[in-house]
Amino acid sequence: MFIPKGAFARAAASEPGGSLQPPIRTDDLGSAVIIVGAISVSITTIALALRLWARAQSNKWSFWWDDWILMVTTLFSHGFLALNMAWTRLGLGKHVENIDMASLLPTIYMSKASILMYAICIYLIKVSALLLYARVFNRSKRFRLVLRWLGGAVTAWFLCTALVPWFNCNPIRKTIDPFVPGVCFDRMDWFLASAFINAAIDLTILIMPLQQVWKLQMTTRRKIQVTLVFLLGYW
Template identity: 30%
Template structure:
């Protein structure tokens, strides 16, 4: 919990500082700014869900928690699955919008569009997987209901592998463009590493 809250506070602080800087510098907010605001709001909601789980047995052994509390706990966890996919996707969209602003070349734009579509498809995939992993949907939080659930762990691993591949592709995308800039090799490497590290 502490790590999650600390990460949210750190990321939120960086986002707020960025927006304040643009405002005080009289620079207009652009698409990547609005997208990162949406990502920050969704991420905050996701973190709030984890905090909301605390009174319902989060961090405790399942057999030590009142079954009525567990029902509410799993409903909240179900919501985090939906929020997670949205938050991650909007971060990707913000990064791609930032690239589009600083690298306006046409051939680069098609790579941005392709990765944007792939990121959107990943978002749809993880959302559908989260919602439809159990039939009926209510079985996601109430295992006593008749029905069935797929092996979500294997599916989740496959989805996260796709997520990592997308992240690597997005972070590596501007490197070839940076290496063509008219600057010293050391500066090129420095800028390329900055993009690669996100």
């Protein structure tokens, strides 16, 4: 979170002897954030409703854990999007130098809450996909064992993603209050590592069912169609 640094730099530049201020940037992407958030809420709501409707029409399968977790995921996703849309009132979408100092602490709180809700959403999506595989390919003990190990890796990734942002400074209190004396660390390496691990886990989840699908007794064309269904379903 670099807002404190920018805000303090702006304040320092206004003092006598301070460095010259850069050209004022007045563009604001807050309205774009709201539009994208509203569209995302609509799309995810429609997609979830269609999935639940399709499941309700099936006489063979009833609702299972992957369905319930996906519904919980949607609630967190809507909360995450609503939080970011509300955040625009405090300056989300604006350049750092245009954010009011009075909004500094609320902005940091919003940022931390947003990161946490994002991590929960991503985690639940992965868990829902793994549970779907466990339901569809429940006859393979080896496959289910791999699912358990991957579920453990996903949980470990989630805990790191959710907890590390709260321990970025020394003392810890400075993580949410930049006015507390102390030192904060550069988190770029952590962001890159987290993104790489997240991408690797997603790729693993995507390719996991392929071996099971291609073992089925069906035509090659049908196998390709089923494979695309799994790939598009997770994306």
